[in-house]
Amino acid sequence: MDQSVNQEILAKRNQIPNWVFMVFVAIAVVGAGAFVINARGENAEEVWQLFLVNFLFWTGVAQGGLVFSCILRITNARWGRGLLRISEGFASFTIVSFVLLLVLFIGQEFVLPYAHHHYHSPKDIWLNMNFVMARNVIGFAGLLVLNYFYLKTSIRQDLDGRENIVKLKKLAPAVIGVYVLVFSLFAWDFMMSLDPHWFSTLFGPYYFMGSLIAAIGATIILSVPIKRYLGLDEYLSLHHYWDMGKILQGFSLFWVYLMFSQLLTIWYANMPEETGFVIKRVVDEPFRSFAWAILTCCFIFPFVSLLPRTHKIVTPIAVFIATVSFSGLWMDKFLLIIPSLTSELVFSINHFLITLGFLAGFVATFLMFVNRFPVIPFGDPYFDGKSKGGGH
Numbered sequence: 001m002d003q004s005v006n007q008e009i010l011a012k013r014n015q016i017p018n019w020v021f022m023v024f025v026a027i028a029v030v031g032a033g034a035f036v037i038n039a040r041g042e043n044a045e046e047v048w049q050l051f052l053v054n055f056l057f058w059t060g061v062a063q064g065g066l067v068f069s070c071i072l073r074i075t076n077a078r079w080g081r082g083l084l085r086i087s088e089g090f091a092s093f094t095i096v097s098f099v100l101l102l103v104l105f106i107g108q109e110f111v112l113p114y115a116h117h118h119y120h121s122p123k124d125i126w127l128n129m130n131f132v133m134a135r136n137v138i139g140f141a142g143l144l145v146l147n148y149f150y151l152k153t154s155i156r157q158d159l160d161g162r163e164n165i166v167k168l169k170k171l172a173p174a175v176i177g178v179y180v181l182v183f184s185l186f187a188w189d190f191m192m193s194l195d196p197h198w199f200s201t202l203f204g205p206y207y208f209m210g211s212l213i214a215a216i217g218a219t220i221i222l223s224v225p226i227k228r229y230l231g232l233d234e235y236l237s238l239h240h241y242w243d244m245g246k247i248l249q250g251f252s253l254f255w256v257y258l259m260f261s262q263l264l265t266i267w268y269a270n271m272p273e274e275t276g277f278v279i280k281r282v283v284d285e286p287f288r289s290f291a292w293a294i295l296t297c298c299f300i301f302p303f304v305s306l307l308p309r310t311h312k313i314v315t316p317i318a319v320f321i322a323t324v325s326f327s328g329l330w331m332d333k334f335l336l337i338i339p340s341l342t343s344e345l346v347f348s349i350n351h352f353l354i355t356l357g358f359l360a361g362f363v364a365t366f367l368m369f370v371n372r373f374p375v376i377p378f379g380d381p382y383f384d385g386k387s388k389g390g391g392h
Contacts, residue, residue, distance in 0.1 A: 005378055005385055005386065006158075006378050006379075009158075009235075009374050009375065009376045009378050010158075010374060012230045012231070012232075012374075012375060013371060013372065013373070013374065013375075014371055014372075015229075015230060015371070016229070016367055016370065016371045020367065021364055021367055021368065021371075024360040024361075024363050024364035024367070025360070025364050026360075027356060027357060027359075027360035028357045028358075028360040028361040028364060029357075030353060030356075030357060031353050031354050031355070031356050031357010031358065031360065031361075032357055034047070034349075034350055034353035034354055034357070035047050035051060035350075035354050035357070038350055039107065043348070043350060044107075044110055045110050045341070045342070046346065046348065046350060046351075047350050047354060048107040048110035048111050049110070049111055049337065049338060049341050049342070050350065050351055050354050050355065051100075051103075051104065051107065051111075051354065052104065052111045052190060052337055053330075053333050053334050053337050053338070054354060054355055054358040055097065055100050055101070055104055055190075055358075056186060056190060056191065056207075056333050056337070057211075057214070057329070057330050057333045057358075058093065058097070058358045058359075058361075058362050059093075059094065059097040059100070059101075059186075059211075060183065060207065060208070060210070060211025060214060060215075061090060061093075061211060061214045061215050061218050061362070062090045062091055062092075062093035062094045062097060062215075062362065063090075063091065063094055063097075063143070063147075063179055063183070063211065063215075064090070064208075064211040064212040064213075064214060064215030064216075065086075065087040065088065065089070065090025065091060065215040065218065065219065066087070066088055066090065066091040066094075066147055066150065066151070066175065067175065067176055067179050067212055067215070068087045068212060068215055068216060068219065069084050069085075069087050069088045069154070069172075070150070070171075070172035070173070070175050070176050071172075071176070072084050073165075073168050073169060073172045074169065074172050074173065074176075076382055077382075078382045078383075078384055079239065079240070079243050080240070080243065080244075081377060081380055081382055081383040081384070082232075082235045082236050082237075082240055082376060082383070082387070083219055083223055083236065083240055083244070084154075084377050084380070085154075085370075085373070085374065085375055085376060085377045086219055086222065086223050086226060086370070086375065087215065087219045088151060088154060088369075089366045089369040089370050089373075090215060090218065090219075090362075090366060091147050091151060092365040092366060092368065092369040093361065093362045093365045093366065094143075094144055094147060095144070095365075096361060096365060097140075098140055098141065098144060101136065101137065101140060102137070104190075105133055108129065111190075111194075111341065112129075112132075112190075112193075112194070113194060113196070113340075113341075114127040114129075114193060114196070115129050117196075119193075119196045120196075123193070123196070127189075127193055132189050135185055135189075136182075136185055136186065136189060139178070139181065139182040139185055140182055142178060142182075143175070143178045143179060143182050146171065146174055146175045146178055147175065149171060150168065150171045150172065150175055153167050153168055153171060154168060154377065154380075155373050155374075156379075157377065157379030157380055158373070158374045158377060158378055158379035158380075159373075159374070159379075165380075165381055165382075179208065180204070180205075180208055183204070183207055183208040183211065184203075184204030184205075184207070184208065186207065187203050187204045187206070187207035187208070188203065188204065190337075191203070191207065191333075191336050191337055191340075194337060194340035194341060195276075195277050195340045197273045197274065197276060197277065198274055198276075198277040198340075199274070200262050200274075202258055202261055202262050203262070205258060206258045206259065206262065209251070209254065209255065209258060210255060210329055210332060210333075212251070213248070213251045213252070213254075213255055213298075213325070213329060214325075214326055214329040214330075216244065216247055216248055216251065216322075217248060217322040217323070217325045217326040217329070218322075218326060219244065220241065220244050220245075220248065220318055220319060220322040221319050221322050221323055221326065222363075222366065223236060223240075224315045224318075224319050226370060226375065230375060232375065232376065234386040234387060235376050235386060235387060236387070237387035238313040239387065240387075241312055241313055241315055241318050242309065242312045242313050244312075244318070245306050245311065245312030245313075245318055245321075246306070246312065248302060248306065248321070248322060248325060249302060249303055249306040249307075252298060252299050252302045252303045252306075252325065253299070253303060255298055255299060256295070256298070256299040263278060266278060277340075280339050281335055281339055286344075286345040287335060287339055287345060290331065290334075290335055290345065291335060293328070293331065294328050294331045294332050294335060296328070297324050297325060297327055297328025297329075297331065298325055298328035298329055298332060301321070301324050301325070301328075302321050302322075302324065302325045305317075305321050306321060330355075
């Protein structure tokens with residue numbers, strides 16, 4: 001790789017001003033304050049439920065970004081090398097997520113019904129709270145260790161000039177494998193088991209694949225302002241966004257396939273113990289309209305709107321489509337969790353502040369990562385240098 005390219009990319013570190021971080025940190029503190037103030041008051045159930053929704057969504061996006069990087073490594077995908085470090089930056093939020101996981105267990109009485117209402121056997125054995133806490137904390141901690149070694153090896157290729165592609169190819173499948181296991185546990189323990197009668201063998205894949213799709217959307221959304229502010233037009237071209245648009249479109253189809261597959265088995269097997277979960281969300285109001293909004297945002301709109309090539313390469317349009325999909329996936333987590341805990345669909349200032357706090361915290365940790373480490377992985381042997389396809 002041309003040394004001038006290396007020096008140019010290294011010079012782009014520490015260019016994001018501190019006041020930008022402080023703004024996002026301040027917003028995160030406001031959101032945290034809204035949660036803490038209401039965590040034991042009259043609105044305790046409401047804020048804890050929203051905490052659970054945001055924990056599962058933003059943790060999924062954070063880890064999904066690193067998994068996307070692992071996929072690029074395993075497949076030797078040269079086309080996506082320019083976006084690889086941006087998606088890796090999402091994983092910086094997983095440290096915060098680990099703390100939030102511990103906080104979640106403090107409010108178990110508000111969001112985990114099996115913590116105080118025993119389910120029938122054998123669910124009682126699986127949902128013993130000590131067992132639930134142990135497997136999720138230990139599993140997530142193990143995943144964070146793998147994240148650390150993967151990121152350390154990836155970044156050292158740039159900073160130390162050590163080419164560790166073989167080690168990365170060994171770590172990448174391990175990260176993905178543990179991700180599938182741990183996030184399946186999250187899906188079973190923190191979403192599926194909120195309803196004692198609901199179970200689905202596809203629920204784990206539905207959650208961790210949805211998280212990966214959200215991370216792909218977030219990569220599109222955040223890479224555009226980073227590209228413009230740091231002057232990365234020569235490294236992130238129209239071809240990158242064309243390919244990312246195709247991936248988002250394809251995974252939108254896969255998302256609706258996973259959703260339909262779960263509904264189809266309930267329908268043809270005629271399982272009354274499970275139909276209540278579905279009916280409450282897709283037939284009964286106020287959740288029925290919400291469910292149609294999710295289907296539109298996560299599948300209908302991105303699939304149709306990404307058909308023209310222009311919509312993939314005009315970055316404002318691509319960002320808007322990714323934002324709609326991203327928002328729909330957040331609403332999807334909301335719809336999976338809230339009806340199991342309450343029959344009302346209520347939105348208040350707490351919902352806005354807490355969700356905004358999670359968003360600000362995620363962006364703040366991401367910007368800290370981007371500001372400290374090379375935003376383009378120039379030390380990667382599959383990185384081809386400056387793009388020849390145009391960057392505008």
